[in-house]
Amino acid sequence: MSTVTETKKAPAGERVADWADGRLGIYTLAKANMRKIFPDHWSFMLGEVCLYSFLIIILTGVYLTMFFHPSMNEVEYVGPYVPLQGQLMSEAFNSTMHISFEVRGGLLIRQIHHWAALIFLAGMFVHMMRVFFTGAFRKPREINWLFGFLLFFLGMFTGFTGYSLPDDLLSGTGVRFMQGAILSVPVLGTYLSMFLFGGEFPGGDFVARFYSAHVLLLPGIMLGLVVAHLILVFVHKHTHFAGPGRTNNNVVGMPLLPVYMAKAGGFFFLVFGVIAVIAAIASINPIWAIGPYRPDQVSTGAQPDWYMGFAEGLIRVMPGWEINLWGHTLVLGVMIPLAIFPAVLAAIAVYPFIESWITGDKREHHIAQRPRNAPTRTAFGVAWITAYMIMLVGGGNDLWATHFHLSLNSITWFVRIFFFAGPVIAFIATKRICLGLQRRDKDKVLHGRESGIIKRLPHGEFVEVHQPLSQGELHRLTAHEQYDAAELPPAVDENGVERKIGRMEKLRVKLNKGYYGDDSQIAKPTVEEYKEIQSGHGHH
Amino acid sequence: MKKLSARRRHPLAAVVVLLLALAATGGLYAAFAPAGTAKADETAQSLAIEEGKKLYSVGCASCHGTGGQGTSDGPSLVGVGSAAVDFQVGTGRMPAQQPGAQVPKKPTIYTQAEIDQLAAYVASLGAGPIKPTEGQYSPDGADIAKGGELFRTNCAQCHNFTGEGGALTYGKYAPSLEDVDPKHLYEAMQTGPQNMPSFPDTTMPEKEKKDIIAYVQAVNSDKSESPGGFKLGGLGPVSEGLFGWVFGLGALIAVAIWVAAHTAKAKKS
Numbered sequence: 001m002s003t004v005t006e007t008k009k010a011p012a013g014e015r016v017a018d019w020a021d022g023r024l025g026i027y028t029l030a031k032a033n034m035r036k037i038f039p040d041h042w043s044f045m046l047g048e049v050c051l052y053s054f055l056i057i058i059l060t061g062v063y064l065t066m067f068f069h070p071s072m073n074e075v076e077y078v079g080p081y082v083p084l085q086g087q088l089m090s091e092a093f094n095s096t097m098h099i100s101f102e103v104r105g106g107l108l109i110r111q112i113h114h115w116a117a118l119i120f121l122a123g124m125f126v127h128m129m130r131v132f133f134t135g136a137f138r139k140p141r142e143i144n145w146l147f148g149f150l151l152f153f154l155g156m157f158t159g160f161t162g163y164s165l166p167d168d169l170l171s172g173t174g175v176r177f178m179q180g181a182i183l184s185v186p187v188l189g190t191y192l193s194m195f196l197f198g199g200e201f202p203g204g205d206f207v208a209r210f211y212s213a214h215v216l217l218l219p220g221i222m223l224g225l226v227v228a229h230l231i232l233v234f235v236h237k238h239t240h241f242a243g244p245g246r247t248n249n250n251v252v253g254m255p256l257l258p259v260y261m262a263k264a265g266g267f268f269f270l271v272f273g274v275i276a277v278i279a280a281i282a283s284i285n286p287i288w289a290i291g292p293y294r295p296d297q298v299s300t301g302a303q304p305d306w307y308m309g310f311a312e313g314l315i316r317v318m319p320g321w322e323i324n325l326w327g328h329t330l331v332l333g334v335m336i337p338l339a340i341f342p343a344v345l346a347a348i349a350v351y352p353f354i355e356s357w358i359t360g361d362k363r364e365h366h367i368a369q370r371p372r373n374a375p376t377r378t379a380f381g382v383a384w385i386t387a388y389m390i391m392l393v394g395g396g397n398d399l400w401a402t403h404f405h406l407s408l409n410s411i412t413w414f415v416r417i418f419f420f421a422g423p424v425i426a427f428i429a430t431k432r433i434c435l436g437l438q439r440r441d442k443d444k445v446l447h448g449r450e451s452g453i454i455k456r457l458p459h460g461e462f463v464e465v466h467q468p469l470s471q472g473e474l475h476r477l478t479a480h481e482q483y484d485a486a487e488l489p490p491a492v493d494e495n496g497v498e499r500k501i502g503r504m505e506k507l508r509v510k511l512n513k514g515y516y517g518d519d520s521q522i523a524k525p526t527v528e529e530y531k532e533i534q535s536g537h538g539h540h
Numbered sequence: 541m542k543k544l545s546a547r548r549r550h551p552l553a554a555v556v557v558l559l560l561a562l563a564a565t566g567g568l569y570a571a572f573a574p575a576g577t578a579k580a581d582e583t584a585q586s587l588a589i590e591e592g593k594k595l596y597s598v599g600c601a602s603c604h605g606t607g608g609q610g611t612s613d614g615p616s617l618v619g620v621g622s623a624a625v626d627f628q629v630g631t632g633r634m635p636a637q638q639p640g641a642q643v644p645k646k647p648t649i650y651t652q653a654e655i656d657q658l659a660a661y662v663a664s665l666g667a668g669p670i671k672p673t674e675g676q677y678s679p680d681g682a683d684i685a686k687g688g689e690l691f692r693t694n695c696a697q698c699h700n701f702t703g704e705g706g707a708l709t710y711g712k713y714a715p716s717l718e719d720v721d722p723k724h725l726y727e728a729m730q731t732g733p734q735n736m737p738s739f740p741d742t743t744m745p746e747k748e749k750k751d752i753i754a755y756v757q758a759v760n761s762d763k764s765e766s767p768g769g770f771k772l773g774g775l776g777p778v779s780e781g782l783f784g785w786v787f788g789l790g791a792l793i794a795v796a797i798w799v800a801a802h803t804a805k806a807k808k809s
Contacts, residue, residue, distance in 0.1 A: 042793070042800040049792050083684045083758050100767070111768055118784035119792065126789065169692060169701065170776060254803060267799050274791045282787075283768030284780050289702045289759055291692050299696035300706030300714065306781025396778040398707035407641070407711040 030257075038260045039240040039253035043134075046127040047233075048264060050151075052271040053120040054226060060113040061215065067103050069095040070211035072167065072204045081288050089167075089292035092207045096166040096287055111279035117159050118284075119275060121307040124152045128348075132381050134368035136239045137352040138361075144232040149349045151225050154218055156307045161214035163285070163305055167207055170285070172293025173302040175206065177315070184334035202295060239368040242479035244472040248366045301398060311341050313394030317415045348384055358511045359483060372441070373480040375434035376515045382430040383423035390415055390422050431520070438522040441477045444469060445525045446533050468534070478524050486512035585660065592661025595654055599635050608665045613639070620731065621668020622659035627727035629655045631720075633734075641711030642734055669730045669740070676746055677726035679754035687755030690748055694739070702759040704774040708735055718760050722753045 010018070021027045038044070071091040077084045079094075080101050089097075099106035128148060131137050137145040160178075164171045179201045183189040198205035237251050246252045254260050290299075304312055314337035321332040355377060356362070371378040393400060394415035401408040448466035455463050469477070486509045493499050514520060547553065597606065603614030610616030614636075617625075628634040632646040650658070659671055692701070700706050703717030712735050717725065729749050732738025739749070758764055760774070772779040 040800050040803050042797040045796040045800060046793075049789075049796065077685075083688050083755060086683075086685045087689060107768060115784060115788060118781060119788040122785050122789045123792070126793075169696075259803075263799055267796070270795045270799070271792060274795060275788065278784075278788050278791075279769075281769045282780075282783055283766055283771045285777075286766070286768050286771065286774075288767070289771075289774065290776075291688060291701065294692075297692045297696065299692065299701045300698055301700045301704070301776050301778070303777045305777045306784065309778070309781065399775060399778050401707035401711070402705060402713050405711070407709075408707045409710055 033234070034255065034257040036234065036256040036260075037238070037251040037253045038256065039238055039251060041241065043130045044238065045267065046123060046130055048267055049271055050120055050123040050127055051226065051230075052268045053116045053123060053275065054222070055268070056116045056272055056275060057113060057120060058219065058223075060109045060116065061219075063109050064099060064106075064113060065215060067095060067099045067106065068092070068165070068211075070165065070208045072202075072207050077292075084288060084291070087292060090207065092165060092167040093287065093292045096168075100288065108276075108279060111282075111284050112276055114162075114284045115279045115282075116275050117162065118305060118307075119278075121152070121155050121159060121305075124148070124155060125307075128152060129381065129385070132348070132351070133371040133378055134239070134241075135365065135374055135377065136368050138365040139356065140236055140364050141232070141239075142352045142356070144229060144236065145352050146349065147225050147229045147232065149345075151222055151229065153345065153349075154222050154225070158214060158218040158222065159305055160308055161210040161218065164210050165207060165214060166285070166287050167293050168285075168287040168290045169293050169297055169299060170287075170290045170302055172202065172295070173298055174304050174308075176201065176295070177304075177312075181315075181334055181338050184331040184338060186330060186335070202293070237366065239366050241368050241370070241476075243476050246367070248364070251366070303395060306392070309395035310344075310388055310391040311337070311395075313391035313397075313415065314340055316397055317391075317394040317412050317419070344384075344387065348381075351380070358508055358515060360486065360508070360512075361483070367479070369480060372434040372437040373482075373521075375431045375438070376520055378434050379427045379430040383427040386422045386426040387419060390418050394419075435520075435522055438524075442522055442525050445474055445477050446530060474530075480524070482521055482524060483512075483516040485516040485518075588657045588660035589664045591654075592657035592659070592664075595650070595658050596661050599650075600658070603636070608662060617662050617665060619666035619668045620662060622656075622663040622671040623669040623727045624731040624733065625659035625662045626655055626671045627724055627731060627733055629658060630727075631724055642713060645715060669727075672723065672726050672730070674723075677722045677750065677753060679722055679750060679757050682747075682750040682754035684751070684754045684758050686748075687751030687753070688759075690744075690752050691755050694744070695752065698736075700774070701776075702774050703756050704760070716760075717756050719762060720756070722757065725749075725753045725756060 009015070017026070069091045073091045074088050075091050075094050077087050077089055077094060077097065079085070079097050081097060084097070096110075099110055101107070131141075131145065131148070160174070164175050179193055179197065182193045182196065185192065193201065196206070196209070197203040198209075238253070240246050240251055240253065243252070254263070291297075303309060315334060318333050318337045321336075323330040323332060371381075394412070397408055397411045397415065400406060400411050448468040451465045451467045453465040455465055457463060488501060488506065488509050489499060491499060596604075596608070600608075600614075600617075603611060604617050605611045605614075608617035610618075625634075629650055630648060630652070632648040633643045635649070636643045637646065648655075656671075662668075663670070691699075691703070695703070698706055698708065698714035699717055700714075705716035706714050708714060714736070726749055727733075728736060729739040729744065729752070730741075772783055
């Protein structure tokens with residue numbers, strides 16, 4: 001070492017970086033990505049909420065696995081919680097009690113894990129809706145939309161398997177519910193149930209099986225999808241809202257390093273902090289109060305976590321129809337909800353492909369739209385959310401009944417009717433509201449903002465002074481492009497031969513007219529209109 | 541004798557025979573019937589019944605009938621017993637304010653002494669479950685864990701895991717058991733008020749009732765603990781989900797708005 005001391009050494013940091021670059025090629029990576037731009041808008045940070053709560057779930061989950069025993073062997077409870085002492089329970093429940101009452105920090109970590117899971121799913125829902133309503137799923141982001149949707153879908157099942165692990169009376173009822181749904185599948189149901197539970201329900205296997213799905217299989221796939229999702233965000237770059245200097249070909253915002261690194265890093269700790277505070281003040285899934293699972297016991301108010309509440313609602317409000325054929329029973333009361341459940345989710349998942357087929361637009365879009373400027377899509381999204389929320393009401397119908405002093409049966413009928421009628425009403429109302437907002441935008445552009453200043457003209461008339469908008473604001477309100485409604489080509493071509501138009505094409509044109517016809521958008525103001533009004537001819 | 545046989549076809553002969561037969565039956569009954577209860581009637585018990593009857597005629601008779609036989613507005617009270625009266629009137633459910641799917645609990649309007657008098661009167665109409673003594677319902681020395689198991693087997697399907705209450709059909713409901721007097725818990729199990737099934741001692745012995753009372757007291761009274769923090773009503777995932785959306789995601793969105801609003805100042809201008 002002493003022989004080389006006199007040569008001029010680079011600073012330590014640079015030497016470490018050089019060493020790493022020689023092996024990992026970090027300089028090229030950094031050059032390409034350090035100045036990556038992220039636009040500033042709060043709604044663009046919803047995805048970060050999901051990412052960070054996912055990380056928190058993984059970290060706290062690792063801690064929980066150190067103490068959890070995924071076994072259904074029966075043991076007697078001898079821990080400190082008096083109201084359960086001497087009760088028989090599975091080792092899974094016993095170890096969860098141990099985590100909650102004896103492991104240092106165990107209960108807090110358990111509650112952080114569970115609250116973070118609820119918030120993760122809620123965050124994904126809202127993030128997905130942000131992307132939906134701003135049209136950020138359009139080319140080139142359709143695949144990434146599907147990745148995100150899959151994350152939500154898998155998150156639901158990861159959450160469900162995790163909720164089932166403590167083998168408490170509440171989650172056991174949930175697992176029984178799921179088994180009932182599996183049994184309703186014609187022909188295959190019985191076999192699937194026997195295969196999944198290793199025999200009759202509940203058997204002695206399902207906790208161990210759910211455990212490997214919950215800690216390994218599902219989170220493994222999700223982690224892969226999260227990485228793919230983030231890579232695609234980098235590849236596509238972020239969308240941004242229209243504004244001066246913001247085009248379809250650039251991204252205006254702050255660079256990853258140093259600004260966004262600091263912001264995102266800080267935001268991680270804020271998310272962790274908020275979730276930790278929630279977990280510290282509010283109890284979640286108090287298994288000691290719920291008790292161990294026994295198939296002969298059940299409690300009222302047995303609901304799944306919110307993200308499965310929609311499925312619960314479908315089952316609760318479905319009439320108990322069944323058909324008996326050749327000694328076999330077809331349980332429509334369970335089978336139909338089981339079929340509607342994936343269908344409703346699929347409706348939102350495939351929407352980007354349907355919209356791009358309807359518009360026929362194959363260009364790339366990097367400007368996020370304002371929801372009002374895509375009224376039909378916005379109306380569809382609100383209708384979908386309405387159906388979803390109505391079913392959530394159905395899933396909690398007993399609590400609506402007790403808390404609002406209503407009849408359980410009336411709520412069930414309300415949900416049955418409004419699952420179909422609600423989305424239609426929501427669609428029409430939303431579309432009207434969007435068009436109204438478009439008109440208001442047009443009015444603002446042409447006449448300016450209402451200033452609240454009332455002026456009396458010499459002949460006695462009172463007028464309100466309108467202040468013209470700034471150039472930037474004018475741009476923001478008129479930057480969106482509007483499609484012209486598609487038209488079917490003439491019935492005969494130039495040679496007088498009858499043109500063959502496929503049914504699908506006819507349907508596409510019809511839908512397209514519904515999207516972009518005269519009743520579905522307000523033509524945005526043109527430069528000529530603006531100039532004419534501003535020159536004073538058509539004042540107010 | 542001739543005189544008698546001569547009149548045996550007299551129109552009133554049948555009436556006379558009937559009267560004689562009735563007099564004989566009544567006389568024999570009076571001679572041989574046990575006279576014990578009739579003798580004790582001059583005590584506090586009969587006074588209580590007297591007083592109870594007066595209270596009953598004012599507060600209850602309009603629905604339950606003047607003799608407790610029931611009307612179209614209220615069921616018969618014959619055989620419901622003093623336990624049922626003590627529960628219904630002691631929790632304020634009776635007298636009912638208005639007809640409906642179920643009569644709710646409300647502030648009690650009778651004193652305990654008056655309730656006892658009413659109970660004595662109703663009990664005198666026919667034998668039924670007797671108001672329990674403190675030794676019967678006091679949770680002291682009961683097995684809480686066993687009570688929990690019994691509660692989850694017999695009660696939770698309507699009253700929820702820890703007795704927070706739940707919905708039944710058509711506006712009926714199982715009420716919350718929070719801070720309910722052990723005596724009333726016992727009486728409810730004994731008599732099965734309103735929509736609740738009854739659990740007489742033959743199906744659920746006294747000891748098990750005590751265990752259940754001890755469990756409810758342990759998990760759902762002002763003394764019970766919630767180690768995890770606010771229990772959010774003890775209603776399970778619906779209230780948790782609502783809390784997570786409103787306060788969890790709500791707070792995070794507020795934080796996101798704050799972070800996005802505070803951008804790097806040096807780059808601005």
